Every structure is written in structure tokens, then in C-alpha cells.
Amino acid sequence: MKITAIKGMSDILPPESSVWRGVEEKVRQIFDSFGFEEIRTPIVEPTELFVRSVGETSAIVEKEMYTFEDKKGVSLTLRPEGTAPVVRAYIENGLQAKYPVAKLCYFGPMFRYEQPQKGRSRQFFQIGAELLGAESPMADAEMLILLKNIFSGLGIEDVRFEINSLGCAVCRPKYLEAIHGFMKGKEKKFCDDCQKRAKKNPLRILDCKKEPCRELTEAVSTISDFWCEACRKHYREVRGLLLAGHVPFKENTRIVRGLDYYCRTAFEVLCDRLGAQNAVAAGGRYDGLVKDLGGPDIPGVGFAIGMERLTLLAPLIHDSRPTIHEPMFFALLGSEAEQAALSVIQELREKSLRVESAYGGSLKSQLRRADKLKAKWVVILGENEVKKGVAIVKNMHDGKQNEILMGRLVGELSK
RNA sequence: GUGGCUAUAGUGUAAAGGUAGCACAAGAGGUUGUGGUCCUCUUUGUACGGGUUCGAAUCCCGUUAGCCACCCCA
Numbered sequence: 001m002k003i004t005a006i007k008g009m010s011d012i013l014p015p016e017s018s019v020w021r022g023v024e025e026k027v028r029q030i031f032d033s034f035g036f037e038e039i040r041t042p043i044v045e046p047t048e049l050f051v052r053s054v055g056e057t058s059a060i061v062e063k064e065m066y067t068f069e070d071k072k073g074v075s076l077t078l079r080p081e082g083t084a085p086v087v088r089a090y091i092e093n094g095l096q097a098k099y100p101v102a103k104l105c106y107f108g109p110m111f112r113y114e115q116p117q118k119g120r121s122r123q124f125f126q127i128g129a130e131l132l133g134a135e136s137p138m139a140d141a142e143m144l145i146l147l148k149n150i151f152s153g154l155g156i157e158d159v160r161f162e163i164n165s166l167g168c169a170v171c172r173p174k175y176l177e178a179i180h181g182f183m184k185g186k187e188k189k190f191c192d193d194c195q196k197r198a199k200k201n202p203l204r205i206l207d208c209k210k211e212p213c214r215e216l217t218e219a220v221s222t223i224s225d226f227w228c229e230a231c232r233k234h235y236r237e238v239r240g241l242l243l244a245g246h247v248p249f250k251e252n253t254r255i256v257r258g259l260d261y262y263c264r265t266a267f268e269v270l271c272d273r274l275g276a277q278n279a280v281a282a283g284g285r286y287d288g289l290v291k292d293l294g295g296p297d298i299p300g301v302g303f304a305i306g307m308e309r310l311t312l313l314a315p316l317i318h319d320s321r322p323t324i325h326e327p328m329f330f331a332l333l334g335s336e337a338e339q340a341a342l343s344v345i346q347e348l349r350e351k352s353l354r355v356e357s358a359y360g361g362s363l364k365s366q367l368r369r370a371d372k373l374k375a376k377w378v379v380i381l382g383e384n385e386v387k388k389g390v391a392i393v394k395n396m397h398d399g400k401q402n403e404i405l406m407g408r409l410v411g412e413l414s415k
Numbered sequence: 416g417u418g419g420c421u422a423u424a425g426u427g428u429a430a431a432g433g434u435a436g437c438a439c440a441a442g443a444g445g446u447u448g449u450g451g452u453c454c455u456c457u458u459u460g461u462a463c464g465g466g467u468u469c470g471a472a473u474c475c476c477g478u479u480a481g482c483c484a485c486c487c488c489a
Contacts, residue, residue, distance in 0.1 A: 004462095007480065059487050063416075081489085110489080115416075117482065119489080126489060193486070209485085258488060269489095279489060306489030333448070365443075367450040375450095382448060396450065 008114070008122030015318075022317040023154060023310060024107060027127055030149050034142065036105040036129055041085040043109065047075040053084040053289060055260025057200040064112040078111035081259065082128040083286065083302055084293070090132055091295035101133040107307075118312075119277040125307035132290065135299040137234050140265045140285060141241030143301050147269060147281055148247045150305070154314040156271070159280060161247060163267040164223070164255035165235040166203070169288065171228040172263070176202050182220050189216060203256040222253040231264055238265055257282070261289040265301065274309055281305040327354035328413060329370035331363055333382035340386050340406065341379070347410045371396065377413060 005011060012020060031038075047067050054060050066078035079085055086104055089095075095102050106128050113122060129146065131139050144161060151159050167175060179202045187195055190205070194213050197204040206217055227235065242249050249267075257266050266284035274280060283303025290298040311317075330345060332338045345355050356373055358366040363380070370378045380392040380401075391409055394401035404412050 002462095004480080064487080112488080114487070115485090116480095117484080120487090124489065128489095204487095276484065277488070282489065304489055309489060331449085362443085363448045364445095364450075369450085371450040378450080380449075384448085392449090394449075399450085401449085 006122075008116035010121060010123075016311070018319040019311050019315060019317055020307070021319040023307070023314055024127075025319070026153050026317065027150055027305075030146065030153050031105045031129065033149075034103065034146050036103040036146075039086055039089060039104040039106050040108070041079075041082075041089050041106065043079055043111075044076050045079055045085055045088065047077040049084050049088055049293070050077055050080060053087070053259075053261050053293060054081065058258055058260055060112060060258065064114055066111045066113060080110055080112045082106050082108070082110065082126055082304055083130060083259075083261070083289070083300075086128070086130045086302075087132070087289055087293055087295070087300065090130075091290060091293060096133060096296055096298055099133065101131065101139075103129070103131050105129040117275075117277070119274050119306070119309045121308065126304040127307055127310070128302060128304040130300060130302035132300040133298050134301070135287065137237035137241055139299075139301050140234075140238045141245055141247075143283065143303055144242060144247050144249070144267060145245045147303060147305075148245075151269070154310070154317055156310075156313045158273065159269050159271045159313075161249040161267060161269055162252040162255055163238070163242075163249050163265065164252055165227060165231055165238075165264050166257070166262055166266050166284070167223055167227055167231050168263050171226050171231055172223075175223050175226040178226065179203075179205065179220060186216070201256075204258075206254045207256045224253055234264055257284055261286040261292070263287050267303070269305075271309075271313055273313060277309065279306070280309040280313060326376045327356045327373055329366075329373060329375035329378045330355065330357040331366040331370065331378055331380045332357055333363060333380075334386075336383065336386050337381040341381050341391075344379075344391075344406070344409050348413060351414050353414060379409070379413070 047065070050065065051061055056062075060080045065080055068076060070076055086106060090102060090104075106126075108125065109123050110126050111123055114120060116122060129143065131143060144163070148161070151157075166172060180198065183190065183198055183205075187198065190198070190213055191208065191210050194205045194208050194210075197208075203223075205213065206220070208214065208217070239249075239251075252268075255266050255268055262284040264285040264287065267282065268279050269281040270278045271280050272278065281303055283301070285299070285301040287299040289300060290296065328348065330341050332341055341357075345357070348355050356370070356375065358369050361369075363382070367378065376396055378394045378396055380394060385391050385403075388403075389406050390403045391406055392401050393404050393409075393412065
């Protein structure tokens with residue numbers, strides 16, 4: 001009985017981990033350019049945090065959370081998303097007093113108990129960004145521009161941006177009422193799922209993929225008919241800024257978010273290469289959330305990118321640190337040679353050079369190893385060399401080799 | 416949670432109820448201590464548990480996992 005990873009949670013091994021690192025490095029550079037700083041929050045939070053923010057009737061809270069009791073009987077939950085913990089930390093640490101506008105980003109695992117498939121696992125990684133304290137459409141637009149920079153920075157050109165406005169606490173209720181009114185008397189014509197949605201999350205009906213439901217909802221007035229003047233203006237300005245910022249987008253009045261806290265701007269970044277799970281990033285504005293969680297009345301806007309999906313789209317990105325290429329290799333024969341080499345190896349590594357060696361084996365096998373590691377320089381040290389106080393330095397590209405005094409080795413190799 | 420497809424060395428693939436094989440990868444060696452090409456050798460496998468059968472990788476059932484779709488979402 002071997003022990004295996006649990007369903008929906010996978011290991012990220014080399015060389016794939018190199019893609020992850022390359023992607024993360026690139027994204028961090030771009031975050032830097034926008035002034036976002038990293039926040040690291042715990043992976044476990046009180047269950048109530050997600051119930052109150054994501055929403056009791058959301059699919060996440062209803063059936064997807066990893067919830068358990070600790071030894072004192074307190075209900076804890078493995079975070080299913082990143083925004084609520086960041087907002088909790090923002091309030092708890094009084095960041096509104098420290099930053100007029102807080103720009104925070106995070107990288108880390110999220111957990112949802114779902115049926116795994118490609119691009120969807122139970123532990124999955126997200127890269128997220130939250131901008132707190134700005135109500136201006138400029139904030140919404142910058143988040144989308146930031147996303148655009150990330151995708152183009154990674155060489156991903158075949159994504160499309162879709163945006164919508166979900167209205168606010170003033171105008172959205174009126175729209176929900178209109179949907180209910182529209183459905184009245186013809187509930188039976190909708191699919192089972194939509195009949196459930198009518199009660200829990202009416203907006204989702206617009207998102208149904210079944211043809212009969214789509215046809216029925218063609219006749220529903222779109223949310224744009226219900227926007228209040230403030231929402232209308234906000235949305236118009238966001239679109240104007242996106243045009244100015246060269247973010248190509250498509251308006252899609254059927255975009256709905258699965259989390260209750262969103263209002264006004266909602267957006268998704270989609271790609272056809274991902275199959276059914278075609279969203280690689282999504283986000284929106286959440287102006288009431290900070291207040292709902294017990295903080296001051298501060299607006300926010302944010303997004304999350306699915307790391308697994310992102311690496312699926314950018315498989316050619318790799319860790320680009322120069323030191324990992326062309327390592328030096330020390331072929332050591334016998335324990336005396338190992339002892340003699342150690343301080344030289346240490347000095348070279350202190351200069352951030354990559355130094356490899358085998359852990360035993362014949363000279364032949366050690367050189368084979370050096371070749372596989374693509375080492376350019378190999379230092380050969382055996383009994384004869386130790387006695388003479390020299391080392392053989394071999395250039396693997398042209399096969400030439402020279403004897404170098406041990407004392408001059410570091411200088412020669414770090415040239 | 417629902418439905419469908421799949422499961423053979425590390426990877427990719429053969430074996431149509433009768434000896435589990437091939438390629439690549441990995442490791443050792445090819446006369447004292449010199450890599451790549453080449454040659455030889457070696458390691459590693461029928462996901463797990465039952466059943467049918469003289470005999471199962473192959474047929475059946477269950478479990479697990481992966482994939483595809485629904486649901487949902489990143």
C-alpha cells in the first residue's frame with residue numbers, strides 16, 4: 001500500500017517547476033512596475049470569513065470548502081479564494097491608515113472540493129492583486145491594464161478580455177426583481193439548474209449554457225437597462241480608459257461572478273486553448289466588502305489568475321537565471337581529493353557560481369555526468385594532482401585541458 | 416455531486432485468453448585516471464481488490480486515480 005497524493009492535488013516537478021518560477025518572476029516584475037507589494041496571509045482562516053464574504057448561497061460555500069474543526073472545536077476552512085483573506089488582513093492591521101491606496105498582490109494555493117479535470121484541481125495556485133481605497137474608474141482600468149501586461153509579458157496573445165458591470169446595491173436589486181418577474185409563470189420551461197438558480201443566484205441564469213435557457217433569456221432586458229446613473233458613468237469611464245490604455249475588450253452583459261461581493265465592474269480573461277475551463281483570470285470591483293467584514297467603508301477592485309492555467313498557456317517560459325546554465329563540475333577521485341576541493345568549491349559558490357560534483361563513481365562516469373549537466377569547465381582532481389598541489393581544468397567544449405595550481409583555481413574559474 | 420472514456424518500466428508504446436516486448440530515459444562497463452557518437456550489460460512495469468478460466472495485461476465486477484463534459488470556476 002503505497003501512499004499517494006490525494007485526489008486533485010498534484011506535485012509540480014522539474015522541469016515544470018522551472019516554468020512556474022519563470023512565470024512568477026515575470027509577473028513579479030510587472031507587479032513591481034505597478035507598485036504592488038506582496039502580502040502573505042495564512043492558508044487557513046475562520047470559516048465565517050468566507051461565509052460572510054463569498055456568500056452563503058454561493059457554490060463555493062455551499063459545497064466546495066475544505067472545512068474542519070480544530071482541537072478546540074473552532075470551525076476552520078482552507079481558503080477557497082484570496083480576496084477575503086487579504087481584506088481581513090487589511091482591516092485587522094489597519095492598512096487603510098498606512099496607505100491611502102493599498103496595492104497588494106499574492107501568490108499561493110487555494111482549495112476547493114470540486115471534480116478535477118484539466119485546468120481544475122482541488123489545490124490550485126492563484127496569483128492575485130487587490131487595490132483597496134480607490135473608487136475611481138482609473139483603478140478598474142489599471143487592474144485590466146496590469147492583466148494585459150502580464151499576458152503579453154508572458155507572450156500570451158490569444159486571450160480576450162470580457163467586461164460587464166453588475167450594478168450596485170442601488171440598481172442591481174431592481175434587475176433581480178425584473179428577472180424574477182420575467183420567469184414568473186414559465187419556471188417549468190427552464191432547466192432544473194436554472195430553477196434552482198432563480199432562488200439562489202438569479203444572475204446565473206444569464207450564464208446558463210443550455211440552448212433552451214439561452215433562447216428564453218434572449219428576451220430578458222439586460223442589466224445595462226437597469227444601471228443607475230452613477231454605475232452608468234463609472235462603466236463608461238472604465239471603457240474609455242481601456243481604449244486609451246490599448247486593452248482590447250468585449251462587452252458581455254452575461255458575465256456573472258460566482259462570489260457575492262462583486263459589484264460594478266466584473267471581468268474575465270478567456271482563452272480557447274483551455275477547453276471548458278476557459279477562464280484564466282477573472283475579477284472585479286467589491287466596494288461593500290471591507291465594510292461588510294467589519295472595516296471602514298472602503299472600495300476595492302481585484303483579480304485572480306489561475307496559475308495552472310497560466311502555465312498551460314505559457315509553457316515556453318522558463319526560469320532564466322544565468323547561473324543555472326553551464327555549471328562547473330568537479331570530478332573528484334578519492335576522499336583526499338574531495339577534502340582538497342571543498343574549500344575551492346565553497347569559494348566559487350560564494351561568488352554565486354553553480355558548482356556540481358558527483359558523489360563517487362569512476363572518472364568516466366563523472367565526466368559523463370558533467371556532460372549531461374552541460375558543464376563547460378570540469379576540474380579533475382585525483383591523487384596525483386593532490387600530491388602536486390594542482391588541478392586539471394578541462395574545457396568540455398574543445399576538450400583541451402591544463403594544470404592549474406590549486407591556489408590559483410578560484411581566480412581562473414571565476415574569470 | 417452527475418454522466419462518459421481511460422489505466423502496461425521514469426516517459427512513450429506493443430502483446431486480438433497462451434513466454435510481458437520495443438524505443439527513449441536512467442545506471443555500470445568497453446584493461447591503470449578522461450565526456451559527447453558507438454558497442455555490451457543492468458535496473459525498473461500490467462493502478463488496487465475480487466471473479467470467470469486449465470490459463471487473464473486482455474473478459475466481468477468493485478475501488479482508486481487521470482481525462483472529457485455537466486455543475487462551478489481561476
